[in-house]
Amino acid sequence: xxxxxxxxxxxxxxxxxxxxxxxxxxxxxxxxxxxxxxxxxxxxxxxxxxxxxxxxxxxxxxxxxxxxxxxxxxxxxxxxxxxxxxxxxxxxxxxxxxxxxxxxxxxxxxxxxxxxxxxxxxxxxxxxxxxxxxx
Amino acid sequence: xxxxxxxxxxxxxxxxxxxxxxxxxxxxxxxxxxxxxxxxxxxxxxxxxxxxxxxxxxxxxxxxxxxxxxxxxxxxxxxxxxxxxxxx
Numbered sequence: 288x289x290x291x292x293x294x295x296x297x298x299x300x301x302x303x304x305x306x307x308x309x310x311x312x313x314x315x316x317x318x319x320x321x322x323x324x325x326x327x328x329x330x331x332x333x334x335x336x337x338x339x340x341x342x343x344x345x346x347x348x349x350x351x352x353x354x355x356x357x358x359x360x361x362x363x364x365x366x367x368x369x370x371x372x373x374x375x376x377x378x379x380x381x382x383x384x385x386x387x388x389x390x391x392x393x394x395x396x397x398x399x400x401x402x403x404x405x406x407x408x409x410x411x412x413x414x415x416x417x418x419x420x421x422x
Numbered sequence: 423x424x425x426x427x428x429x430x431x432x433x434x435x436x437x438x439x440x441x442x443x444x445x446x447x448x449x450x451x452x453x454x455x456x457x458x459x460x461x462x463x464x465x466x467x468x469x470x471x472x473x474x475x476x477x478x479x480x481x482x483x484x485x486x487x488x489x490x491x492x493x494x495x496x497x498x499x500x501x502x503x504x505x506x507x508x509x510x
Contacts (some may be wrong), residue, residue: 288493291480298484305423338494340482341487342480348458349465349476360458364487379502386503390495397488404481 291342294404301399308333309391324377333374334374337367338396364416375393432506446493450486464466473502 288341313323317322344363371393378389404414460462461479465472 290476293474294477294480337487338484341483343479345461345476345483347459349461349472349479351462351463353459353466356462357455357459361455364454367487368447368490368494371460372494374500375495377496379498386499393491394488397485398483402486405485417500 292348295339295342297403298338298399299398301403302331302335302395305395305399306392309395313388317385319385322383323388325383326385326388327392329374329378329384330389331395332392333370334393334396338371340367426508429507432504432510436500436504436506443497445501446496447490451480453486454483464480482505 310324310327313327314320317323340363344360348360351359374393375386375389378384378386457479461475464475
């Protein structure tokens with residue numbers, strides 16, 4: 288649990304901040320902003336909970352035998368996939384939840400991870416266009 | 423025999439489209455399982471790197487999982503909130 292807890296907290300904070308910014312923008316764009324923000328909150332919370340579920344699954348899978356880890360991770364993925372399906376279905380059917388908000392909330396996790404964990408080294412992108420022949 | 427109406431045709435095509443969109447959900451599942459298997463192999467080979475392996479795999483798996491959600495969203499919208507029927 289300890290090895291990924293810092294990432295979980297960092298990503299959860301990032302999702303909350305990102306969703307707050309999107310909620311602020313949605314407040315001005317949408318006439319009916321309450322369903323949008325409800326959807327955003329719903330999607331964001333489910334995304335964070337599924338990320339926690341994913342971390343628990345992987346922490347358990349890495350100490351298993353490779354074949355059983357493969358089966359375990361795949362079966363747990365489909366459980367989470369079903370959960371996502373239920374969430375999107377509920378937000379489509381319920382009138383007081385905007386489906387666009389829910390989708391943005393669910394996808395915000397990916398955007399936050401890309402921003403904070405993968406594309407956070409600006410020096411790398413600066414060095415891409417430097418020529419290296421002279422050195 | 424009744425002729426096929428435009429609405430029925432759209433509904434049938436949407437159901438087929440939803441089924442095709444759900445194929446996108448299978449790929450991340452297979453990929454995540456494969457990554458977890460290789461991660462377990464890596465931990466078996468180098469147990470002290472367990473934390474690094476789990477962290478890297480967690481971020482990769484979370485990004486990959488979102489790709490499956492896109493297909494799921496398309497399928498559910500085609501089935502339950504089809505915007506094409508309104509165009510008739």
